[in-house]
Structures are given as C-alpha cells and as structure tokens.
Amino acid sequence: MAFVVIAFFFGLAGGVIGKIKGSSFFLWFIIAAIPPFIGLIAAVFYRNEYDQPHRRCPTCRKIVPMHDALCTRCGTELEFPPARPPTPVEPAAN
Ligand SMILES: [Zn+2]
Numbered sequence: 001m002a003f004v005v006i007a008f009f010f011g012l013a014g015g016v017i018g019k020i021k022g023s024s025f026f027l028w029f030i031i032a033a034i035p036p037f038i039g040l041i042a043a044v045f046y047r048n049e050y051d052q053p054h055r056r057c058p059t060c061r062k063i064v065p066m067h068d069a070l071c072t073r074c075g076t077e078l079e080f081p082p083a084r085p086p087t088p089v090e091p092a093a094n
C-alpha cells in the first residue's frame with residue numbers, strides 16, 4: 001500500500017515537471033509513477049520545449065519560434081533574425 005502512495009506522489013511530481021516543460025502531464029505522470037525514480041529523473045532531464053529560441057513578431061508582437069518563417073497570428077513574413085550567432089574563428093588561409 002505504501003508503494004502505491006509513493007508511486008502516486010512520484011507520478012504527480014513527474015507529471016508537474018513534464019507539464020511545466022510543455023509536455024503532457026498525463027504522459028509524465030505514467031512515466032514517473034510506473035517506475036518511480038527513473039521516470040522522475042527522466043522528467044527532470046527531459047528537454048525543455050521552452051528552451052528553444054523565440055523572437056517577437058514586428059507587426060503584432062506575438063512571440064514566435066525562431067525557425068518560423070511566418071507569424072502564426074497575423075501572417076507577417078518574418079526575416080531571418082538579424083542577430084547572428086558569433087562567427088566561428090576561421091583558420092588562417094594559407
Ligand atoms: Zn504577427
């Protein structure tokens with residue numbers, strides 16, 4: 001009986017973490033509850049969906065993913081982000 005209670009709380013914790021990271025609460029509840037510890041650790045290390053770079057639409061100010069070519073709200077064509085990542089140091093040509 002105690003195991004069921006422990007599994008439930010691990011499921012709850014895993015589900016909440018999964019939900020916070022933009023995934024399914026129910027999916028992570030199952031993953032965390034069936035094998036406690038393992039599922040919870042998996043949820044903690046699961047790639048955070050919100051870590052992806054975002055930018056703001058210049059027309060309607062909606063936050064859109066960096067890789068989107070069109071704004072999903074107003075349809076504005078979005079240019080490639082002007083802020084380019086630092087160029088890698090090229091070896092001297094010789
Ligand atoms: Zn827009």
